[in-house]
Amino acid sequence: MVEDIKNVDRTELGRKLFSQPCEFLRGVERLEDLSTPELPEVAFVGRSNCGKSSLLNALTGRKSLARTSKTPGRTKQLNFFDLGQKVWLVDMPGYGYAKASKKEIMEWNQTVNDYLKGRPTLLKLCLLIDSRHGIKSNDIEMMQLLDKAAVSYHIILTKIDKIGNLDLENRINSCFKILKLHPAAFPEPIPTSSLNGEGIPQLRAEIAIMIQQGSK
Numbered sequence: 670m671v672e673d674i675k676n677v678d679r680t681e682l683g684r685k686l687f688s689q690p691c692e693f694l695r696g697v698e699r700l701e702d703l704s705t706p707e708l709p710e711v712a713f714v715g716r717s718n719c720g721k722s723s724l725l726n727a728l729t730g731r732k733s734l735a736r737t738s739k740t741p742g743r744t745k746q747l748n749f750f751d752l753g754q755k756v757w758l759v760d761m762p763g764y765g766y767a768k769a770s771k772k773e774i775m776e777w778n779q780t781v782n783d784y785l786k787g788r789p790t791l792l793k794l795c796l797l798i799d800s801r802h803g804i805k806s807n808d809i810e811m812m813q814l815l816d817k818a819a820v821s822y823h824i825i826l827t828k829i830d831k832i833g834n835l836d837l838e839n840r841i842n843s844c845f846k847i848l849k850l851h852p853a854a855f856p857e858p859i860p861t862s863s864l865n866g867e868g869i870p871q872l873r874a875e876i877a878i879m880i881q882q883g884s885k
């Protein structure tokens with residue numbers, strides 16, 4: 670019972686935070702163009718096409734705040750959004766885009782590395798994994814980078830409307846096993862669907878609580 674009340678409080682906290690106005694601040698291609706951080710940041714990263722921009726839209730309840738696309742590699746910049754002057758949400762370009770040139774990959778690595786290492790206000794990173802595909806080798810590389818940079822992160826399973834319950838259960842279990850090996854990761858993955866809204870209140874609540882606690 671006490672647990673239930675706590676859950677309601679958490680959900681309400683998340684709902685309140687994300688019911689505030691959210692607006693696009695700027696898109697940045699090179700880190701030199703970044704302005705000084707003013708608020709805590711929560712960044713969304715993951716393979717190209719895994720659903721980062723869609724998740725941002727689902728969280729903020731706005732259909733086209735962040736541009737989504739069937740074509741992978743759509744988001745090419747770090748896009749910053751201000752949520753209620755409480756937090757900046759950062760939509761990052763995806764990795765693992767098959768058609769990217771070597772130069773593009775190198776530039777991406779550089780920008781993301783610099784961002785992760787040099788951003789004291791980065792409160793949390795959401796690493797998105799398409800639930801149909803699971804954690805791939807480039808996701809593991811990303812996790813190693815985050816462990817090294819001591820950036821705390823959550824694994825978010827996306828597009829769970831596209832898989833059955835049994836597959837989801839297996840996916841969650843294999844995530845658990847991998848997460849045990851990564852010290853900077855939150856131990857449980859959060860399953861979500863931007864299409865039908867599953868898991869969105871939970872993720873809103875996690876983000877709201879992190880901001881309230883203000884800790885890494």
Ligand SMILES: Nc1nc2c(ncn2[C@@H]2O[C@H](COP(=O)(O)OP(=O)(O)OP(=O)(O)O)[C@@H](O)[C@H]2O)c(=O)[nH]1
Pocket residue numbers: 715716717718719720721722723724736737738739740741742743744745762763764827828829830831861862863864865
């Ligand atoms: N069924 C379903 N489709 C989704 C979901 N989330 C995203 N998609 C679809 O997946 C495709 C890619 O979504 P985006 O949100 O653009 O993905 P992204 O990670 O931002 O992609 P890049 O910016 O190119 O790296 C689009 O066609 C979305 O409509 C979901 O929860 N369920």
Ligand SMILES: [Mg+2]
Pocket residue numbers: 721722723736737743744760
């Ligand atoms: Mg995108």
